[in-house]
Amino acid sequence: MQKNYQILNGAELISQAAIDAGVNFFAGYPITPASSIYTALLTKLQELGRVAVGASDEISALAMCIGASIRGAKSITATSAPGLSLMVESIGYAFATETPCVIVNGQRLGPSTGAATQSAQGDISFVRNFISGGYEIPVLAINSILDSYETTYRAINLSEELRCPVILLTEKDVIMSQTNIDSDLLDEIKSKQKTIQRPYFDFEEQKKQYKNYDFDNLTDIPEFLAPGIGTKHRAVVTASMHDKAGNLSKNSPEAFEVLEHLRAKIEDNIDKYSFYKLTNNNSKVSIISFLASDLSTKAALKELEKKNIKVNHLSLTTLFPVLKKPIIDLAKNSDYIIIPEVNFGGQYAEIIRGTILEANPNCQIIKINSQADLISPQRIITELEKHV
Amino acid sequence: MFNHPNINLYLNETQEFPYCTGCGHTMINKAVASALAKSGLAPTKINLISDIGCVGLVDKMFLTNTIHTTHGRSTAFATGIQLADEILFSNPNSPTIKSSDARLANPKKRSLLGVNEHFEDERNEADGALGQGCSLNFVMIGDGGATIGLLHLVEAARMNANITVILHNNFVYGMTGGQNSGLTPENFRTATTLSGSLVPNIHIAKLLEASHAGFIARKLATDKDLDDVILEAFNYDGFALVEVVELCTGYATKWNPLSKKDIEIILENTDQEERGVIVKKDTLAFAKKYLQSFKAKDDYKKPAKIKNQIKTDRDLNLKLILAGTAGEGVQFATSTLAKSLLKQSLNISQKNDNPVTIGTGYSISELIGSTEEIYYSAIDSADYVLISSEDGFKRVFNEIKKTTKVIIDSSLLIQEVKDKLSKIGCEIISIEGRNVLKEKRLSIFKLISELYRQETQLNKGLFVESINDSGKASDELKSIFK
Structure with a gap:
């Protein structure tokens, strides 16, 4: 064709x-x-x-x-x-x-x-x-x-x-x-694809005064006002500890609330950006992959499929914050989780080790590492075949 | 001293100055506010970008927009704000700071009554949430910011970003306790040079003049016309430096006599005695140059499309490594081969490698052509390794396995090489290349021609077509594939 x-x-x-x-x-x-x-x-x-x-x-x-x-x-x-x-x-x-x-x-x-x-x-x-x-x-x-x-x-x-x-x-x-x-x-x-813009402050309609870092709930995103466009409102930008208006404050309750908001905004909005693909084959053996190791994994899984061997595969796009839900679900049903990474010691594996073991203390985490280039699919095939 | 009737629209008179008694910052703040008032610009058309230090306490004193940044980087942030403002978000017909005289002359646009709501909004609905540009952007920076951020000052001057930098030079790092800075003069006493600095100061005006700054002024914080010089800098369309020499009454005055006369002596001794507007050149600001150079097209150019034309008779999974010397067209030859394989309905994956210095040493390409989708782009065991030079041989020798077919330029088969290859036990196909070619670098193409002879399901015609399409085929190259 x-x-x-x-x-x-x-x-x-x-x-x-x-x-x-x-x-x-x-x-x-x-x-x-x-x-x-x-x-x-x-x-x-x-x-x-x-x-x-x-x-x-x-x-x-x-x-x-x-x-x-x-x-x-x-x-x-x-x-x-x-x-x-x-x-x-x-x-x-x-x-x-x-x-x-x-x-x-x-x-x-x-x-x-x-x-x-x-x-x-x-x-x-x-x-x-x-x-x-x-x-x-x-x-x-x-x-x-x-x-x-x-x-x-x-x-x-x-x-x-x-x-x-x-x-x-x-x-x-x-x-x-x-x-x-x-x-x-x-x-x-x-x-x-649809394009997303930051939320703009509506300076035409608003009766209230603009506050640079305003929010009701901790996970809300403050509205943005561009500095220099000459509306009735001021933009106050700072990385010093501040209150919701952007005024310097190092020990007011509101300033600490702002810090909490910075954390919550990322961690508690995770459902908005949990990008991953989970292939569940009801196997006791699973593999978590990302970056180019995802390609090595796909090559390995394709070879194994020819032998009618299927495992579970979690392919991650969002690495941080850690996507606890799919990892916990995977861990609960797995005896083995294989994680290939091109670094010394399996950095991601170590970061999610606690999450995996808390969900299933009997799950064995197997790291496949190399310091440079790519993980060869054969190494993944050999490891998966050991446990299937 | 500065008593413009509108000064309270810019200077927040409900706030107390956070500086030590006698500190020059207070006077500079007032002069800046006076300059802004004289400009007649709406306060929210103005962006005050502050650095770290005592100078960084300025934000609460002004009713403009304020952007408080990290140490030394204020100038770089300001450059980003200004470029975006003028190149992306300005309406070429909007009044700019330069035409503030016109605005002053128009009574409708000039109002004396209150903050913001009394400045006529010049925006149109079409401006949306991000237009209309041509804001006034200025940086409030001290010794510390200028020292750490010296490169950003040089860059902003060199680029001629339309920003004004108000450099508060009090010869020390005030906020942290009066340590010596990049602007501390030789012999000056500071917290960290109590017996006098052994090192002369950076001559910031000369440095920025050498960096093509179009407007440079030096004033003392006590000068009565400081606001007018600052306003002149604001009005300058391009990079403007106003160096204001002042006292740090928290520290510097503890260890150094600093009457006005003493300061003038210091400035004379450091070759900085020139005062007022020192440099004012007719320049074209970066944003204007940029807008002239880059006219927007409708869309960006997309890479060429290639149609597959024929299929191979059977499944194929060919792994090739081509190796030669940098500059001899190995990667181009491989790209052309890749296109030909694609035209033959094979998926392709190509990776190139050079030593980091691209112009010398080896140049290799790994190419996979497969009827199946390619996931893994590394080649663990090549079917063919094509070697056109000694550089290439040294680099790929370790990739050659017993099952690899080595197509190699005959000139490379000296005894040592023959011995190495025979130890591996691979098949060796020797091709006359460098010995017979006028253009030695076409050796790689002779090796590719042999590849087509070996792999009969590969369509040589498609390679010739791709070579001809490239427009880079010399007569000798074409003759290789006859």
Whole structure:
């Protein structure tokens, strides 16, 4: 059957999704393996008359992105661990000021400068734990080249919906590898996406005075007012501890309520962004996968199906906050859960170990790890066959 | 000193100044408020972006929008706000700060009566929630922010972002106890240089002038016309620095004589005695340059589509590694091969590798062509390894298995290489490439031609078609596939 295809890599699809989702501001600094995302975004944004600039370093890049978002733009930037390390302070700032922004982390082998052209999945713990105070920010994982489109779109929507920074986690192998994508399939995926905007304060109708960080329930998202447009209301933005109006306050009950809201806004709204796929085959053996290990898993499961062996498969897009519901359901019915990861020690497995064992103390967690590149499907097949 | 009738529309007179007695910040705050009042802009058209320090206590004093940021980064955030404001959200016909004179002349637009509600709203319904741009963006920053954020100041100046930076220079880091800063002059005493600093100050005005800043002014906090110079900076369409030299009465005055005369001596000794507007050049602000350079098209360019044309007779799962030297077109050859396989209804997956320095050393591509969907893109055991140079051989030698067929440029088969390969026991197909080609780098194509000879279900015509479509086929390359 004749079809139309395009040969695309992750970078191209990330950039297309960003544009289609309304991104209109990019400031970046090149770093392998994220540089191709920079180039792809720059080209498209400038074609459309939107803003794309090179910054003098990663600190500047993200600060400019966040500044633009404070003004009302939709911003994105892309980097790898050495650059992400420089961005950590500004991510905290975006979190505390409730400013949307998407940061793509294209993982490479660390530590530090490491190996720029080696793929890895070693930043999982890092992206969970770099906000002072232990606050979570959403982390979505890209699980294939094609998946780069939808997950990027979702990340941008999520960042607007919750008014927070979102980490879009991917890796060298997906960003820089090319495959044939069915053009009709891509168009179908594109047509299903709806763009979400942050909630705007209606300054025409409101009788009451605008408060920058106002909410009734802790999980509510404060309404946004762009600073500099000359309405009757002031915008007051700050990352210092503040009350709902944005006024500095370090020990009032309302200021502590605001902190509680920052936590609740992310953790208690999880039902809005629980992206995963669960295939339940009533097996006692299960596998949890994400990032490019999801591909290795699919290859392994396809081979096993030929031998009529089926296991349960939980494929995660939302990595953080941890999706307790599907993991607990899986654990309750599993004797074995296999978790393949390209890092030293199974970072995600260790993070969800407590959740699994609390649900089922008899469940055995089996980690399949390698420090770089990809997990070979044969290793997954061998491990699954042992227990089925 | 500053007694503009509208000053209370900008300065929050219900708040007390949070600074030490005699601190220059109080005077600068008042001068800024006076400048804003003279501008006639609605307070919420104004964004005050504050850095960290005593200077960062300023937010509650102003009735403009306030954005309090992290240490040193205020200038970078301000640059982002301003670029978005003018490039994305401004209506080219809207009045800007530059035409404030026109606004002053129009009695309808000028109101004296109260905060915000008495400024005529110039917005249109079409502006929506994010227009209309051309806000006034200025940064309140001190020694600390300027030192940590030096690169952001340089960048904002170099880019000519339309922001005004009001640099509160009191020679120390005030809030944290009076430590030495990047602006502390040599011999100046601070909490951390009690016997006098051994290191001279950053000459911020010269640095930013060298960074192409179009407007630079230096004033003292006590100057009676400080508000007018600040207003001139606000009105400047481009990057403007107003360095205001002042006293830190909490710390600096404890250890240094700092009468007005003493300050003037310090400024003279540090080659900073020039006062007033030092630099004012006719420049084009970044946003305007950007809008001129990038006219919006309807849509972005999408990658080319490729139709599959024929099918293979049987199922195929071909794993190939192509290896050569950087700059010789190995990755291009592989991409072309990938397109040809796709035209033959095979799924493809291609990964390239170079040493980090792309221009030298090896260049390899891994290519899988399969009738099945490809999930795993790594090649554990290649069917064919095509080697066109020594760089390539060194890089892929460890990938060669006993079952791999090695198609290799004959020039590489020196005894040492032959011995290594015979130990593995793989099949070796030697092809005359570098020895007979005029363009040595076309060796990889000779090896691909052999691949087509070996794998008869692959359609060479599709490869030739793809080569011709690329527009990069020299006559010698075409002759390889005759």
